[in-house]
Amino acid sequence: MSLDQLYQQIILEHSKARHGSGLAGAEVPDGASSGKSHQLNPVCGDEITVRVAVADGKVRELRWDGDGCSISMASASVLTDLAEGMATEEFRSVIGSFREVLRSRGKVAADPEILGDAAAFEGVARYAARVKCAMLSWVAAEDALGQAVSH
Amino acid sequence: MVATPAHLLRSAAALGNEEVLRIRNDFPILSQSVNGKPLVYLDSGATSQNPLSVLEAEQEFYEQRNSAVHRGAHHLAVEATEAFEDARESVAAFIGADPDELIWTSNATEGLNLLSYSFLNASLPGAAPAAARFALSTGDEIVVTEMEHHANLIPWQQLAERTGATLRYIPVDDAGALDLEAAARIIGSRTRILAFTHASNVLGTINPVAALIALARPTGALVVLDACQSAPHLPLDVKALDVDFAVFSGHKMLAPTGIGGLYGRSELLNAMPPFLTGGSMITTVTMERAGFLPSPQRFEAGTQKISQAVALAAAANYLSETGLDRIHAWEFKLGQRLVAGLESIPGIRVLGPAAGQERIGLAAFDVAGVHAHDVGQFLDSRGIAVRVGHHCAQPLHRRLGLTASTRASTYLYNTTDDVDAFLNAVADVRGYFQA
Numbered sequence: 218m219s220l221d222q223l224y225q226q227i228i229l230e231h232s233k234a235r236h237g238s239g240l241a242g243a244e245v246p247d248g249a250s251s252g253k254s255h256q257l258n259p260v261c262g263d264e265i266t267v268r269v270a271v272a273d274g275k276v277r278e279l280r281w282d283g284d285g286c287s288i289s290m291a292s293a294s295v296l297t298d299l300a301e302g303m304a305t306e307e308f309r310s311v312i313g314s315f316r317e318v319l320r321s322r323g324k325v326a327a328d329p330e331i332l333g334d335a336a337a338f339e340g341v342a343r344y345a346a347r348v349k350c351a352m353l354s355w356v357a358a359e360d361a362l363g364q365a366v367s368h
Numbered sequence: 369m370v371a372t373p374a375h376l377l378r379s380a381a382a383l384g385n386e387e388v389l390r391i392r393n394d395f396p397i398l399s400q401s402v403n404g405k406p407l408v409y410l411d412s413g414a415t416s417q418n419p420l421s422v423l424e425a426e427q428e429f430y431e432q433r434n435s436a437v438h439r440g441a442h443h444l445a446v447e448a449t450e451a452f453e454d455a456r457e458s459v460a461a462f463i464g465a466d467p468d469e470l471i472w473t474s475n476a477t478e479g480l481n482l483l484s485y486s487f488l489n490a491s492l493p494g495a496a497p498a499a500a501r502f503a504l505s506t507g508d509e510i511v512v513t514e515m516e517h518h519a520n521l522i523p524w525q526q527l528a529e530r531t532g533a534t535l536r537y538i539p540v541d542d543a544g545a546l547d548l549e550a551a552a553r554i555i556g557s558r559t560r561i562l563a564f565t566h567a568s569n570v571l572g573t574i575n576p577v578a579a580l581i582a583l584a585r586p587t588g589a590l591v592v593l594d595a596c597q598s599a600p601h602l603p604l605d606v607k608a609l610d611v612d613f614a615v616f617s618g619h620k621m622l623a624p625t626g627i628g629g630l631y632g633r634s635e636l637l638n639a640m641p642p643f644l645t646g647g648s649m650i651t652t653v654t655m656e657r658a659g660f661l662p663s664p665q666r667f668e669a670g671t672q673k674i675s676q677a678v679a680l681a682a683a684a685n686y687l688s689e690t691g692l693d694r695i696h697a698w699e700f701k702l703g704q705r706l707v708a709g710l711e712s713i714p715g716i717r718v719l720g721p722a723a724g725q726e727r728i729g730l731a732a733f734d735v736a737g738v739h740a741h742d743v744g745q746f747l748d749s750r751g752i753a754v755r756v757g758h759h760c761a762q763p764l765h766r767r768l769g770l771t772a773s774t775r776a777s778t779y780l781y782n783t784t785d786d787v788d789a790f791l792n793a794v795a796d797v798r799g800y801f802q803a
Contacts, residue, residue, distance in 0.1 A: 220749040220800075224742075229802060261741055261757040262771040284771060286739035287801060350741060 222340045223347075224287065227295075231334070232287035237297030240282040245270050249277045252364025254357040258349050263289055267357035269300070271365040276300045276308050279358065286350050288341060293354035295334045300358065305366055311335075312359050319348050383690075383698035385783045391690070392781050394419040405751030408786045413569055413730050413777030414755050415619045416600065418683070422622055425682035429675045437674055438648055438665070452674050455681035456664070462684040463595070463614065463631060464605035471630040471637070471667045472677055476596045477519040479615035479630035480563075482643045482667060483592060484523035487561070489641035491531045498639040502590075506532035509558040511589070513575075514540040514767055515568045518760040520594040524563055533560070540767055544571035544720035552583055559589040566598035566614075570761050570775065571720030572703060572727030574598070577609050590636070596620055600687070600779070601728050602696040606631050618676065622683035627676035630667070637663035644669040687780075695780045699729030702778040702787055706731040709791035715798050719768060730777035732759065735794070737803030740772040746800055747774075750793045 245251045249270035257264045265283030269276060279300045281293050300308055315335055318327045323343040327336035341351045392398050395417045400407050409417065429451060435444035437452045453467070460470040473479040489495060490502035504510070510524045514537050528535040538551040546564075555562060562584045567574045577593065584591050593611040598604055600621035606614045613636070618627040632640075642649060642660055646669040651659035660666050687695065708723045710716045715736035721727045735743050744756035755775045758765045765771055776790055797803075 220746065223745065224801075233802070262762060262765070263739075263741075264771075286741035288741070344745070347741070347745070 223344060225337045225340065227334055227337045228291040229287065231291035231294040234294055235290055236294040237279050237281050238283070238290075238294070240266060240268060240280050243280050246272070246277050248272050250365050250368040252361040252366075252368065254360035254364070256353050256357040256360075258285070258289075258353055260346075260349070261286070263350065263353065265289065265293060265354050265357055267293070267354055267361050269358055269361040269365050271305055271362070274305055276303050276305060276362070281354060281357070283354065285353065286347075288338075288347055288350040289353050292335075292338060292351045295337070296354050296358060299333050299335055305362060308362060309359070312355050312362075315355055316352065318342055319351055383694045383780070385785070388698070388781060388783050392783075394421065394686075395781050396420065398781060402751040402753070403749050408750075408752040408789050410776040410778060410782065410786065410790055411753045411755050412600075412620070412779035412782075413597065413759075413775060415625070416622050416779055417781065418622055418624065418679075419686050421686055422624070422679050422682045426624065426675045426679040429678045434675070436671055448674060451678050452672065455677040458681040459629060459677075459684050460631075462604075462688060463599060463616070463629070464607045465631045466634065468663055469631055469634050469637065471632070471664045472672055473615070473628045473630050474626055474673070475617040475619070475628040476594060476615040477617075479628060480519055480523045480592070480594070482630055483613060483632075484527040485643040486640045486667075488527055488530055489643070495641060499641045502640060504528075504531040504533040504560055507558060508533040508560045509536055509556075510534070510561045510563070511536050511538065511555055511559050512562075513538040513546055513564045515544070515546070515571060515573070515761065515764045516563075516565055517569055517594065517596070518762070519596075520563055520565060520592075521763070524561070534558075537763075538564070540571075540764065543722070544568070544573050546573075546575060546580075548576070548579055551580065555580075555583040555587060555589070557587055559584065559587045561592060562589045563592035563594070565594040565596070566604075567601070567728045568720065568761075568764075569597050569730075570732045570759050570764055570773065572730045572732075573720055574602075574726055574728060577611070581610055597728060597730075601692075601699055603692040612636055618680040618683065621680075622686055623680040624676050627673045627680045629680075632663070634663060637666065640666075642666055642669070646670050648672075690780060698780065699778050700726075702782055702784065703727050703729035703731065705784060705787045706776055706778070706791075709787065710794065713791070713795050715803065716794065719770075719773060729779070729782075730775060732773045732775040734770055734773050735797055735803070738797055738801045740774045742801055743774040743794075743797050746797050747790070747793050750789070752790050752793055754790070 249272040251270040253268045255266045263285030267281045270278040279297045327339040329336040338351050433447040435448040437449040457467045460467045487502045490499035539547045590612045593614040595614045595616045599616035614631040619625040649669045717734045719732045740756040
């Protein structure tokens with residue numbers, strides 16, 4: 218497996234674009250309930266805080282603050298694009314699919330129909346040391362979503 | 369025992385690439401390819417590789433002499449005990465200690481925990497009167513430095529928390545050196561323990577042991593030296609350094625994992641309460657109480673790491689015969705080549721002393737716009753093994769304004785070609801990640 222299969226162009230682009238990045242001063246949208254989760258990768262010290270705002274059974278907005286490698290930053294950016302506007306139940310199931318692919322050591326192929334741009338992270342599954350980088354924001358989002366829905 | 373290869377017999381000549389290429393023949397693991405490229409192993413600061421003589425010593429022990437030590441009267445028990453205690457003698461001599469002053473541990477982390485737990489035991493009600501000199505309470509201070517590996521920080525944090533003592537630290541300046549003026553203010557009459565690293569695993573800085581000891585001695589503080597990054601790379605003499613305790617890990621000095629050492633002055637070790645208790649460390653046992661053996665058995669409860677100790681002695685022998693002064697001089701060259709090369713690459717910030725200044729043969733650095741994990745992944749694609757992350761030194765990275773860095777660390781089996789292959793790859797990193 219080559220480096221370019223891990224660092225697909227879409228990942229490199231998202232690692233710079235960082236959609237959804239910036240929590241400071243960003244208010245929760247009116248009428249939405251929200252949850253917030255902080256996750257840390259103790260191996261490298263990378264961390265991320267994700268806030269999920271929910272209204273009418275859908276993800277209204279996802280915002281995050283974080284510092285980390287290109288895989289973790291791109292993953293949070295792609296996650297933001299994917300989540301916003303999605304029904305909360307579907308979002309939960311998409312997170313489950315992403316986790317299944319990432320933890321499969323390359324045995325489970327990513328379905329672009331379900332995962333969209335996040336399918337580009339399929340190659341990460343072959344790099345055991347990097348799976349946590351890709352999962353960090355998704356784990357935070359799952360936790361934040363749980364809080365937002367229970368409010 | 370395995371005969372020492374002829375080329376390792378001590379020679380006054382400096383180590384050079386030609387000899388290093390011969391040394392590499394003793395390390396089978398280094399001749400493999402990774403991702404289609406010859407392996408360039410620059411992660412010896414994390415763990416080093418084993419020469420054949422070390423692997424053979426361990427195998428020979430299991431094939432010929434394996435048995436429990438210090439018990440049983442049969443032939444193998446005697447042979448194993450002899451091998452075990454011979455190993456202690458060799459490794460003690462390697463660091464300038466007497467054999468009864470060297471306690472086998474799993475690694476430096478365990479050695480530091482042994483000290484902190486022993487001092488905690490000394491601080492509890494009912495401790496033996498001889499242990500009073502190790503007891504800590506409110507008002508006492510433990511001093512460490514801002515550049516410590518977590519292994520030489522967290523045991524002291526825990527000890528302070530449990531005894532009411534205060535943990536203080538000597539800050540690091542922007543160039544990666546300890547602030548000795550601050551040290552002179554911090555180390556004082558309340559200081560009971562001063563624990564610091566001999567050489568930084570991130571900065572490469574070699575700390576001024578004599579200057580720190582000069583500050584500590586008048587206070588009566590116990591001095592603990594973390595020799596993890598020095599014992600493998602430069603001549604170490606714990607008596608000449610005049611420290612009270614020192615720790616090191618075998619796996620960073622050509623030995624297997626699972627073995628390391630704690631040096632302590634004999635009079636201190638024999639007054640300290642035990643840490644782990646059980647078999648092999650006692651005199652008389654009744655259902656109510658037990659008496660304890662003197663050091664080193666006092667701190668070696670249970671069946672020991674016998675084959676690993678034998679292998680560590682073989683590793684120390686390999687290093688001694690190559691010559692620690694020659695290894696140190698060679699790694700100094702490699703370290704300078706690393707730093708000078710890295711400093712000439714745009715967007716690279718080298719941590720620690722600048723080119724031309726003393727450092728051990730490693731360099732940690734930050735690449736502008738590229739995270740250390742990505743740097744390491746890119747280098748791996750070229751067959752180059754480095755360490756990425758905080759290197760178990762989060763406070764130091766925070767001090768330097770970073771969460772992570774990339775570290776290349778050399779050893780006696782690295783050539784200047786290894787360093788150049790690494791530098792060429794680093795020069796391509798920012799382009800690849802469009803930074």
